[in-house]
Amino acid sequence: MNSFTNTPIRWPAEAIWEAVAPALPGFTVEVLPEIDSTNTELMRRFKGGPGRPPQPEPLLLVAEQQSAGRGRLGRAWQSQRGDSLTFSLGLPLQPLDWSGLSLAIGISLAESLEPPPAGQARHSGTPRIGLKWPNDLWLSTPQGERKLAGILVETANGNGLRQVVIGIGVNIRPVALETPAAAAALAGAAVAPGCLQDLHPDMDAAEALGRIVPALVQTVLAFEQFGFAPFQARFAARDALAGRAVQLSDGTEGTAHGVSDSGALRVHTAASMVEVSSSEVSVRPQSAAPAGAMRNGLPC
DSSP, rough: EEEEESSSOOOOOHHHHHHHTTTTTTOEEEEESSOOOOOHHHHHHHHHHBBBBOOSEEEEESSSOSSOOOOOOGOOOOBBBBTEEEEEEEEOOOOOOOOTHHHHHHHHHHHHHSSOOOOSSSSSOSSSSEEEETTEEEEEEEEEEEEEEEEEEEEETTTEEEEEEEEEEEEOOOOOOOOHHHHHHHHSSSSOOOOHHHHHHTTTTTHHHHHHHHHHHHHHHHHHHHHHHHHHHHTTTTBBSSEEEEEESOOOOEEEEETTOOEEEEESSSSEEEEEESOOEEOOOOOSSOSBBBBBOOOO
């Protein structure tokens, strides 16, 4: 059993509310001990149902544990209380162009968890947290690249509003293979999970949440107004795929050459330079990680 299961988690709900509420009127914070999926629950609340009116107000929903967490392309996400930080942020959003939103969110997460040294605008060397297009955070470790976090963005329309639900999962502590199912899931993964405590040994889920959420809200509101273009250079500074051989889901192979000002992945193939806006992207490990393709997987 997880030795941290019965340890109370002191979530900074009030501090987050104080930081965010001025920018998001009606904003609330809710922490649940367990739920199937934070993204699924926010989508349910936004859409409403029989005897249950829609709830479009901005909401941060944190789950200490998820029983049916899900990721991109229907992948499952295993999480244990305290080992992972899993939450979703839902709010009405009306950008002129949605392209690149997950990349902007990734930038915000990476910069919150690994800010530049005090007094510096950016890291002098290569940051340890890199961004894998379109929605994963990778951590550089002595053992090679490891998946640190993932992002799942969903939208829904209702009552003249468009709601965005941003689901985020961050590995906090090393994965403990306590069940046959967990061991089988890891054995089938092409890249081993990393964890935030590889970077910040004393940081727990509550502290990570407090670092992430205020900056995330600012980023999403800035994206709504200005789109992805102002974030392009910041993404390039952490682009984990730049200059690397990639393979797209349709079998196309080429070399990644950054992203466009709309957030599309630029791939130089044998025929031409192409811009990819929606595709599964595989790369070969740059490390002692298990052989095979590294694939996206998201956690909410």
